[in-house]
Amino acid sequence: MEFNPPERLFELEESATLKASEKANSMIASGIKVYKLDVGEPDFKTPKKIIDAAYTAMNNGMTHYAPSIGVMQFREAIASMYNVKPENVIATPGSKQGIFYALFSILNPGDEVVIINPAWPSYKQIVKLVGGVPREVNANEQFVPDINGIENVIGNKTKAILVNSPNNPTGAVYSKSTIKAIAEIAHDHNLWVISDEIYNRMVYDVEYVSFLDVMGIEDGLILVNGFSKAYAMTGWRLGYTITLKDVVKQMAKIQGHTATSPATFAQIAAVTAINECEDDVKTMVSEFGRRRSKIISALNQKGVRFTIPSGAFYFFIDLGKYISRGVDPASYLLENAHVSTTSGEAFGDKYSTFVRISYATSNETIENGFGKIFETLKV
Numbered sequence: 506m507e508f509n510p511p512e513r514l515f516e517l518e519e520s521a522t523l524k525a526s527e528k529a530n531s532m533i534a535s536g537i538k539v540y541k542l543d544v545g546e547p548d549f550k551t552p553k554k555i556i557d558a559a560y561t562a563m564n565n566g567m568t569h570y571a572p573s574i575g576v577m578q579f580r581e582a583i584a585s586m587y588n589v590k591p592e593n594v595i596a597t598p599g600s601k602q603g604i605f606y607a608l609f610s611i612l613n614p615g616d617e618v619v620i621i622n623p624a625w626p627s628y629k630q631i632v633k634l635v636g637g638v639p640r641e642v643n644a645n646e647q648f649v650p651d652i653n654g655i656e657n658v659i660g661n662k663t664k665a666i667l668v669n670s671p672n673n674p675t676g677a678v679y680s681k682s683t684i685k686a687i688a689e690i691a692h693d694h695n696l697w698v699i700s701d702e703i704y705n706r707m708v709y710d711v712e713y714v715s716f717l718d719v720m721g722i723e724d725g726l727i728l729v730n731g732f733s734k735a736y737a738m739t740g741w742r743l744g745y746t747i748t749l750k751d752v753v754k755q756m757a758k759i760q761g762h763t764a765t766s767p768a769t770f771a772q773i774a775a776v777t778a779i780n781e782c783e784d785d786v787k788t789m790v791s792e793f794g795r796r797r798s799k800i801i802s803a804l805n806q807k808g809v810r811f812t813i814p815s816g817a818f819y820f821f822i823d824l825g826k827y828i829s830r831g832v833d834p835a836s837y838l839l840e841n842a843h844v845s846t847t848s849g850e851a852f853g854d855k856y857s858t859f860v861r862i863s864y865a866t867s868n869e870t871i872e873n874g875f876g877k878i879f880e881t882l883k884v
């Protein structure tokens with residue numbers, strides 16, 4: 506059978522972050538020692554209490570279909586965490602799927618979504634997948650959204666602004682005034698705010714402000730989060746979206762005809778995560794914090810210029826000074842230092858001289874990986 510992909514997939518790009526990681530994995534498979542600083546997931550095990558709770562739930566028969574909106578117990582736990590009503594919560598198989606359902610629910614074909622670069626590559630692809638048009642705008646040099654820049658790209662087809670704080674790839678945590686300013690623009694132009702708060706537990710030295718602190722669901726907030734990062738549960742595929750009841754209903758309809766729901770026992774186990782695993786989260790976040798401090802010291806000692814990340818588990822560094830023009834720094838580092846990072850270009854056209862470096866990996870990998878990078882770049 507000859508396969509010709511449908512037109513709507515012509516512009517859909519592969520996940521750049523997964524592609525980079527795959528290249529490194531194939532080098533590893535051929536026997537080369539590669540230091541992987543590309544990973545976007547915690548290197549910790551899922552806390553045992555959560556695994557035990559899933560096991561118990563399975564033994565108790567939680568192995569059947571769940572309602573497409575999610576298990577009530579799960580939605581109640583999320584609702585009480587955010588002080589909202591369960592009717593405003595839907596369970597999704599990962600926060601990524603939540604973003605997809607939400608955009609599918611609110612966009613007409615051709616509607617635009619403002620994306621602030623550097624941005625997680627999937628945003629642009631999901632917007633395109635549902636027939637929307639990404640309107641990209643660059644953040645400033647410190648990776649803070651440029652409020653005037655956002656206002657300038659808003660047109661009569663614009664429907665939403667997508668925001669991600671703490672940010673992947675920059676680690677930027679937006680201040681209250683920035684969050685407020687974005688909420689105000691959205692209000693003035695009658696736009697939805699889709700706030701991806703997946704890294705909200707990984708914040709160091711600064712105050713974290715959620716969009717729910719400055720606006721209400723009724724003002725057009727679509728808050729997306731999940732269990733992947735905070736609880737080291739990437740493989741469980743569990744997330745949630747908090748928004749207007751009517752949007753939740755549309756999202757549940759889409760989910761009902763596609764995934765049906767996230768795994769039933771995963772939702773039950775997540776209630777244990779919320780209620781009993783705060784210490785585990787704190788332990789993991791403290792360890793991320795220690796790694797972050799060590800990297801900051803090492804970069805400062807070497808005189809490397811970078812913007813200090815206040816959250817998530819990434820550094821986004823411009824290597825333009827060290828690598829010839831036109832050479833992709835991530836490919837250069839993989840080939841010459843055997844260190845796998847993610848190319849900055851994946852996060853926006855302007856960032857082709859940058860790399861994203863993840864410290865969600867062992868101290869040994871971090872020390873050796875940075876050692877190799879410094880040696881190769883002659884820093």
Ligand SMILES: Cc1ncc(COP(=O)(O)O)c(C=O)c1O
Nearest residue numbers: 545599600601625673731733744
């Ligand atoms: C900014 C951002 N949002 C969402 C996700 C996806 O998370 P989930 O595993 O909940 O789908 C990621 C994963 O890397 C991410 O970096």
